[in-house]
Amino acid sequence: MTDQDASVTTVRVGLLGCGTVGTSIANLIHRQRDEIATRTGIRLDVTRIAVRDLSVDRGIELAHPAAEVFTGDAMAVAVADDVDVVIELIGGVDLPRTLISAALDAGKPVVTGNKALLADHGAELFAKAEANRVDLLFEAAVAAGIPLMRPLRESLLGEPIRRVLGIINGTTNFILTKMTEEGASYDETLAEAQALGYAEADPTADVEGFDAGAKAAIIATIAFGVEVVADDVHHEGISTITASDIEYATRSGHVIKLIATAERVGEADEVAVRVHPTLVPLDHPLAAVRDSFNAVFIEGGAVGELMLYGRGAGGDPTASAVLGDLIDAASNLRSSSYARFGPLPRASVQAIEQLIDTCYSLTILVTDEPGVLSKVADAFGRHNVSIRSMEQEGLDDEARLIFITHQAAERDVRETLAELKALDSVRDIGSVLRVVSS
């Protein structure tokens, strides 16, 4: 930090990586620097940017000659004497883990949006930040510009949070919204999402719930103060959702969303974290979250129901989150303070098989002959799965039975389905969807 005059402190920023988000943040800093200086007394100055390819012109407005700012040596930026705060935007896990560790050990606050890294090694890095008494801030890692990590870490730190439900993957929400509103098939809609740039050529990370699972691990860690990693999160994707699942959801007053759920299920360190397609009642605030928007719905013992909604991806919204963290880190640096992490004991994570209080929507294809429904109902009954509603739809010589159950245990539902599958008159088990309970 350099004091230029009594009232303004200059904070020098080093960027690791300069793709879409890095370019957005550099330009946003340039555009907002005078207003930030007026309002906070802090002048942000981007002094170093580490990039892989020095020959690319990124169209960034800088206060210094580009030749002095750009470098190919990321580690040199992470520990540079003329860098006060480090922003990591490289992506991946191993290299940023090494760079962030080095920056923290050099006493530099770090801002990152790297969800994969934090979902796997968050506790290690948070402990390192705490040991070095510097900030490690990561608002951009989950739901981009939606203020979520800071409210959870600060505003709601004392709140007895019971459950967090999130639509935290924009690609899958875009696909499900199109399928619902236009009656299109999954394959058609995925192709459209790919053409629009909302989905990758290989969409696995999004559509199978890996991306949402990593974010859910971070949310659970921060909301409940226990370490949850990506591997702890049970995830199911949306690629098996059919147009008829969507139709039935609509008919029964629901909409299908890919919901990440993080909840306390017992003592302080016992949590359940899962991502799966879920029937959401139409009057629930999450049902109105359309297109590629994200939203996180928080249920607290005192605050009641909260929802935080916005753009969960994109260069500018992500840069907005990074800028907020950067100003916070710079202010803390000026006052020699930092945002503390409490201890993060390893969570005791409930396996999906131990779920006991969820309602299910189950689709079963049967031969259309007398007595079938009775056999099916009998299997439910013997496994203590109580049926709330049933709809039968004839299809030539088959019938499609769609059941919604009362609250049941996952184990009992699985046993019921295994038994049904073995029946001659059951042709196939269709979708198995859980229903958001209130």
Next chain:
Amino acid sequence: MTDQDASVTTVRVGLLGCGTVGTSIANLIHRQRDEIATRTGIRLDVTRIAVRDLSVDRGIELAHPAAEVFTGDAMAVAVADDVDVVIELIGGVDLPRTLISAALDAGKPVVTGNKALLADHGAELFAKAEANRVDLLFEAAVAAGIPLMRPLRESLLGEPIRRVLGIINGTTNFILTKMTEEGASYDETLAEAQALGYAEADPTADVEGFDAGAKAAIIATIAFGVEVVADDVHHEGISTITASDIEYATRSGHVIKLIATAERVGEADEVAVRVHPTLVPLDHPLAAVRDSFNAVFIEGGAVGELMLYGRGAGGDPTASAVLGDLIDAASNLRSSSYARFGPLPRASVQAIEQLIDTCYSLTILVTDEPGVLSKVADAFGRHNVSIRSMEQEGLDDEARLIFITHQAAERDVRETLAELKALDSVRDIGSVLRVVSS
């Protein structure tokens, strides 16, 4: 602050006032103190509570004998040696202003939820906090437990915010929701809200927009970094909204909400802040905010569209906000830091007459005779108010004309209406509603 052992800091809390919110916060602290101590290393200890009537049993769980904690002397609590952080929950303006000033001057951080005080004297108190280098936190002053002030002050400090739209009065949102969903009249619904305790016996502060206006002044001050006071805010209430206004809104794909708008209209210090009933398109996220819920919709140049949604009133949701601030103030105290305020220059506030870019919904009652529509349309045309749509409804010998305009200037609309009023064939001017523009 007293250090009991190396790892836990005790922070002593003094409460000024102990009504619904005070009782909720004292009990919430008691219930959550162990978990807060584990996660933050801070043990909160309520040592003093100032109340008007010492004889009331409030059913509060305390760690100290009640006789040592309760006192009738609020000023003694505000400056007490055994109080580290002061929470003001008295309400009103003059007494809390004196008490908060004294506490800040005594070097004590203050947490308050007093919107009336902050809307009138915020800048003075923020300057005093800054001069004493202590926190003055006020999340509870607007929209209770919804994290709003902290995201605006921290996460979005560098964000180029263009406009904030808020449903920030639960009573009027409850009334408008009932009118919309049940077709009831304003008077019937107000009576129901009063019976349920959602509206006061004298509902003026809520239904005429005073309450929302004070909150809008605070939002504008924090979002734009300029001083806006309650008197700067133009406000219109909902008491003139009729069942037929609501019907027309529904028919035209809108819902009527009491919306607070705060927007930048020119240079950094030029803002417009107003509260009035507004037609909100059904696909806007604010349209889905029902019953007594609050929501604030933020439009930023980088972050895009954000919405923060939740319970805007009530003892527990308000206590949740106070607890978040209290933990923040206690953490800052431990690290000898505080949340700074930048300078708050007086805003240049645009008068409502200077609005130039809003669409209007105008209801005009005319005699049902040939040539009337042409005269009315002529008046619009001569004042440069362009009509987007018109609907005519016959009522015996009258007709009700409902116009929606393109973007027009408030002045031109007012002149049009004045001219129409003077026409023989115009019986009355009905509701004048603005429409949310995108």
